[in-house]
Amino acid sequence: MPPDRTRAVRDLLDGDAGVAHLAVVPGGSIRPAGDLFLVDVARESADQLIDGLRELHVDRDGGIAMEAVDAAVSRPAEEAERRAPGDGSDAVVWEQVVRTTAADAALSVSYLAFLTIATLLAAVAIVNDSAPLVIGAMVLGPEFGPLAALAVAVVHRRGRVGRQAVVSLLVGFAVAIALATLVALLGRGLGWIGPELLGKDRPATAFITQPDRWSLLVAVLAGIAGVLSLTSARSGALVGVFISVTTVPAAGEMALSLALGGGTDFREATTQLGINLAGILVAALATLALQRAVWRRVPRATPRVQRVGHARS
Template identity: 30%
Template sequence: MRLVQVLIPEGAREHVLETLDDEGIDYAAFEEIGRGDFEAMVQFPVPPSGVEPVLERLTDAGIREDSYTIVLAPETVVSQRLTALIERYPGLRISREELYARAEDLAPANSTFFAFLVLSTVIATTGLLLDSAATIIGAMVVAPLMGPAISASVGTVLDDQRMAARGVRLQVVGLLAAIATGAVMGWLLQFTILIPPDLDILTVPQIVERTNPNFLSLFLALGSGLAGAISIMRGSGSTLVGVAIAVALIPPAATAGLGLAFGPFGVAVGASVLVLVNLLAINLSALVLFYLAGFRPLDADQVEGVRRSVVSRIAVIAVGIVVLSVVLGAVTWTTFQTESYAAQAQNEIQQEFDRVDAEGVELVSVEVAYEPVDLVLGNEPEVDVLIGIPRDVQAPPDLAQRLDDHLTEQLGRDVVVRMGFVEAEVSESEPPDPPFGRVAESSPTSLADRRLTTVAT
């Protein structure tokens, strides 16, 4: 429920009160003893969805734009007379005036916005380098990106070019500032003892996760934008939804900055594409939802211009998303291909060993090194196979080459097979461990310390 307070200009009192009577609204009117431009103040309760149509009727009755209208959200309204009013104005959508006010409140002053943005980026960059999801989530609580994303869409549908331009400007400049902050922080940390020397950021899972954008990231951004618009329209959960919007933007922006600082150009490019796609998707979903919800300017002469502006902006954003979706589609397809190859290669090698059934010979592990970039560049997959074999058993001859030929024939792609053999002895004491259980926990790259014999093709 909303409590609306309106100052009635001189000469409009009778028309205003008649309008409220026609609407079936209970009201209280008070004499105005202020500066003399107004003759009375009237206040009345009305459901949130009824504020906009009632104010439009009052405007026709003589409430000028230079008057004062205050819309309050009371904690509780106790009355049995509200049922008919609620039935007359069903729905949960807030008024145009409330939407505009909330959009302005969500876009803070520039100094406040950039202070929180830089701090959230610093926290997110720290979380990325620490591979700490909890720290990254904490950064999202600080990030102030929901306000500009919402105000840009609200300004567009309500024909406030100043608000729309400021929302777009804060988003673009803010994300560039976030990338720059991540780059500067990453560059400075390389001269300290806070991170390992010669750190390869591609070994950090939280960073790698944001360097290969696919279509799932697009769903995240679209969902965040819709959630933000709904939370503003319904007046609930805007703070938590702001976290969802920040999740889609700040971590990949910080990742792009780290890519610039540490050198892998592909990291910066992949994360930047993710930032741009998410930014466009959030704005698109919010803009479409606000327009479909029926928000329009008060002046009817502006409605047609707003419709053209909304359509043109939706078209531009959609084209941008389609163009960037080529990158998303390529990453999604190459990731599917490489992961499918890895799973098939592991399965084929396991089946081959099951067929051989050599006594005492055990397949310990199979690791396939094949990334999307390898598929694009035409690099051959690398398959590392670790074989456990008793000391008194002869290793099968040419096993690496046989597996190479088998994989090439079955999967239709040239491959490099590296094979390591580890000798093991198992005591007869009770209870025995699995013959190669402890060895299976090691990766092929760490087996050099075990003095293995390696056969490569």
């Protein structure tokens, strides 16, 4: 950061109860030229410190890089965690959440590939009435990323991220269903599947075309759990979220129905997909808004900073 900001930044960091270690390297940065700060801070204080640094325009004239520390063997670190307001497991680093979900919302080749493969797996699972294959398709599907990004974008008013998330969802499912339909048509042409599949008894996968109130409840619970997993940096819980929702299986059913001429099944699968997407999104929005409101009530230990209005020299 510019040297003219060093004193203010040092006072900000040194005055925060959640800072464990602080080092300043004068002239340590080449691009942009300036001083380099290295700071270890308790998760509870990270968000308010980032806000303070942005008030000092460090993000504009320098840079802020965040990295999670898995373990720190340090008494000052333990003391900083005790002093910091709130609880580390509940703390939300909003800037990290926004940027992580924004990256997940990108309409990339890998996103399209994963969603298409997951939809194809779901279609194969329906043909064979295989619960394990359905679970595999659910876990593989990447659609929760754009859904979470859309919710974060609405709560934090990030229009560009929100638009990108909507495009990724619409284009992603359209491409995945279209390609899966083509594969299903190929299978029909080879005699592997036929219209009789639509009327076949499928005890393991029949739920895909049976949307009801439980579908909505599961989607809402999955949306809440997914957001909590993202904001608390507990990614392991996301696997349970992926297995809970019926988005990708519904897309697989839609593809099969298009290929085999099943109008009723297509409508029911479309309804299932819509219920799940809407339930997840609404629950994610509500959870994020509640978290933001609650976290704002936590006492802030960071001293107020003097705004810097001049440009970098």
